[in-house]
Amino acid sequence: MTQNPYLWLIPTLPLAGAAINGFFGRRSSKTAVTTIALVFPALAFALACWIAVSFSSSAAPYVFDLAHWIRSGSFSADFAFYLDQLSLVMMLVVTGVGFLIHIYSVGYMADDPSYYRFFTYLNLFMFFMLTLVLANNYLVMFIGWEGVGLASYLLIGFWFTKDSAASAGKKAFIVNRIGDFGFLIGLFLIIQHFGSLTFTDVFAKVQSLGVESSAGLLTAIGILLMVGACGKSAQIPLYVWLPDAMEGPTPVSALIHAATMVTAGVYMVARSHVIFERAPIALTVVAVIGTLTAFFAATIGITQMDIKKVLAYSTVSQLGYMFMACGAGAFSAGIFHLMTHAFFKGLLFLGAGSVIHSVGGEQDMRKMGGLRSYIPWTFMTMLIATAAIAGIPPLAGFWSKDEILWKAYEANPVYWVIGAITAFITSFYMFRLLFMTFWGDYKGIKVDDHGHAHAAHDHGGHGHGEPHESPMVMLAPLMILALLSLVGGLVGIHNGFEHFLEPVFGSEFPKAIAEPGNTEWLLMGISVLFSVAGLVLAYVLYVSKPYLPEKISASLGAFYDAVVNKYYVDEIYAKIFVKPLVDASTSILWQGVDRKVIDDSVNNAADGARHVSDEVRHMQSGNLRSYAGWIASGAAIVIAYMIWRGVGQ
């Protein structure tokens, strides 16, 4: 353990940016807002790079205690930061990709009236995300965890005057609460049994326990943590919020809902690997959920027509891969894929944003096509990213995906089979996206038709003729990310990445990090073959014989309808969970408890008092003799009573 007094600055810098823009941004000039919004994440990124350069494995982990927070009996939780190889990777990804997306947003959001608000939220998100990855204990991590949820909610609903955006934000927030509930219960279990939430303390105590042969405490904690991860990282059954989250501005989709926040669940599971390694059942749950999600979301991705929705389901599917890796015990492979995914999926979203920008806010791929010649730079970078996610060697996605599939094969060949099929589907739907968007003829409306049905929500202002290339401020981040997608996977050669993370993941169940043998070469060959097959199929269906897809979808009939409608999962959830909940709340809690019990008890008490008073006030008739009569009869009753008592004695 080494002290590193600069650690706390990394999350705090973006917070300062958020505070300045949040308080003064409304009255500042746009240049000032841009400067503040970019300088602070840039400083954080520079500092992160400097810390990374001076990082030495022998001195790790670095820690820094910023302030006391909770001291209660033997329990304590401080505002403390922790940096080891794992959080270093996360920190660099978050600050690096985050900074690039900030730059991109300057171009993308240039015409938005709430420019300053956007960057306030974006900086705030950076703060919470960095808090999450640099936390020294689960409680500080939970602050970041909830904070990124808040930032996500604010940014999904950024155009809150649009009803769909506001309800998508609510949906994301509520679905995440379900996951957070599991996470919190898991934390309570940890406090109860280990008396601490600090990573090093908890893991030291867990290490004294053996591997659980049947479901026990660690299994329970593991599964509860996984419930939290399912919510944040959009896994079955809680993935439904992520596709709707595409209502937010595209840079938000890139930063929060592809590159960083949604990977928080993977990070959390990897961080808790000590617990998971001792709970094989929990690991199996993680792997099964990941594998199913990967496959399930990929199949939905095939049928989507909205360019961002395709990418959203692709993100869900890729996150499934990461969980598959974690579940197979290959945490470093999961983090590796997390990193490469941040590059190419961030790039894909930014590219999609550039495409949407160029065609005036249209998101339906059927109205695009032939954009290759109009926006060559966007096309080039998108091509690289698509090849990367499809797993074409030697791009980034190939290395990480191949490593996951290999590790999954070692754990259980079934995972590998589903994973490989998913790789094929992934390659197919990604090239489908590419071909539909960039090949063929442009099907959009070329003449200036602003103010019509598809008038851009995120692209008002200037008129549209031909699709046009985005400004340099948007293209530069695309190019840098494209470069990273090209070469980012090379750190995985000869297990370089795995060796780097070994101090975190490999210390206690020493599995020799195997060099690829014959099986691995074969598996790699098959998965590359699958990727190419996906490419070829997409080419046949969408470029050479573009009339085929409709025929195929028509022949599939009801099944195709089910997939287009996302297997009706939203509808099923609405029927099973939402509607009963709303109905029960309406009939029992609102009409029953609130109106019948609480309101009525108040109203009836008042009504009763009034009724009694109405009756009793007739005694005060103003007639003097009736008063006297009341007094006389009252006295008579009292006297009669006393006589009766007297006689009784």
Place this chain on the structure above:
Amino acid sequence: MVPLSYYLVLSGILFACGVLGFLIKRNIITIFMSIELMLNGVNLSFVAFAAHWKVLAGQIFVFFILVVAAAEAAVGLAIIIAVYRTRETLNVDQVNLLKL
């Protein structure tokens, strides 16, 4: 010697007359007189008991009552005069401003 019960019966009759007068009469003056009648009915029972039990306390009480009744009569008659001046009637049924 006249037995105690005679006094008490007379006292009760006086009191009942007072109550009855109070209840059926409309003229404030008559009602006022009925009150005095009730007071004196009570006074009679006090002195009767005092004489019978040979205890002075009852007699003394009667003096107090007489004093208070005199004061009350002064205040009461003043009120009656005030009422008559403002409302020009002594009928209690028409003195009902405080009615709801």
